[in-house]
Amino acid sequence: MSGSFEETLRQRLEAVRAQGLWRSLRPVDNRSASVLEAGRHRLVSFAGNDYLGFSLHPAVMEAGARAVRDWGAGSAASRLISGSLAVHHHLEETLAEFLRTESALGFATGHAAATGVIPALVGPGDVVVVDRLAHACCVDAARLSGAKLRVFRHNDLDDLERILRWASGLPRDASGGPRVLVVTEGVFSMDGDSVPLAGLVELKERHGAWLMLDEAHSTGVLGPEGRGLAAELGLGERIEVRMGTLGKALGASGGFIAGSRALIDLLVNRARSFIFSTAPVPAAAAAATAALGLLVTREGDEARARLRWIAAAGARGVTRAFQEPADSVPPEGSVGHIRPVIVGDEAVAVALAERLKAAGVWVPAIRHPTVARGAARLRLTFSAAHTEADVDVLEQAFHRASIDTPTTRSGGAA
Secondary structure, three states, X not given: OHHHHHHHHHHHHHHHHHOOOOOOOOOOOXXXXXXXXXXXXXXXXXXXXXXXXXXXXXHHHHHHHHHHHHHOOOOOOEHHHHHOOHHHHHHHHHHHXXXXXXXXEEEOOHHHHHHHXXXXXXXXXXEEEEEOOOOHHHHHHHHHHOOEEEEEOOOOHHHHHHHHHHHHOOOOOOOXXXXXXXXXXXXXXXXXXXXXXHHHHHHHHHOOOEEEEEOOOOOOOOOHHHOOHHHHOOOHHHOOEEEEEXXXXXXXXXXXXXXXXXXXXXXXXXXXXXXXXXXXXXXXHHHHHHHHHHHOXXXXXXXXXXXXXXXXXXXXXXXXXXXXXXXXXXXXOEOOOEEEEEEEOHHHHHHHHHHHHHOOEEOOEEOOOOOOOOOEEEEEEOOOOOOHHHHHHHHHHHHHHHHOOOOOOOOOOO
């Protein structure tokens, strides 16, 4: 039996290799604001999501260290047993105040937040409508809920309306359902473009649907004091479920859901990833709270301005250096801190990433299933922690790497 098991695994792994989709973990021995040390390599990294550089900010690190001294390394229990520590409640109160919502609830990860909230809101007989490029955790959560899953073309409000019209024609149950939940992102993680939020909000309201907006890549970066895309457009009060992460611009770890008090009370009672998980570590909660405090200060404003400048400089450098500049044009609606360079072929993307590594820069090759087949790309992310020298190194590395690495197709967002 065990031999058959191992042989099956080997065959599946060989299939992964044959498709050019092999992945492996790369140990990082040390990291600074913008540099990774891995084995013999010292690499300027354009691969993280620490958009404001807060993960290494002295105030954020000290808050985490202090929480370890005060509360220990772990929370020792789930939140509904004895793990609901004051440090968690302080974070949630700060999040709700920051986002101007009635309440908020923290989760160990963003994935746990998604798989907690969607099945708590909808189930068999209901409908979840997801943007084609929404994060995998939202798709996983929709499938887990048992609701009918429908996918609309990326940022295509006409296609979304077609699906909402179909959903409105479904037979009603005793409770007046089916309930319809639309799920999208503020800024999309692989393409860097933003959702046409105003039109989407009007559309979901016209059809009586609910909206869940994942602001993982826009919290801290967009809007007044970094409050996100919904705040930038003045639409926060018209969005039922606001999701975000503590592990990107906030520089800590974890996820959250923000909204009405009734929503949060329902999650405390029905979100399985919350109920049956040990509470997040105190250090992460405290560090995120400290980062939220920084966002609303002049230092936060300066970090966002720095990020915009670095992103623009980096984009110009890549466009100058890359063999096919059309591939480097950001997709319509891009906000700059996530920059895809569409390559197309998976093997070519991996080869280009390896050449960049040899030139001293770490930019990952993103392939299926993270993106569609034939839409492999290099995904650059910029941070306020990057320097002008880092951007120069990036341009030089792209110039060297692209000379002998042909691309197979051009294009914008996949």
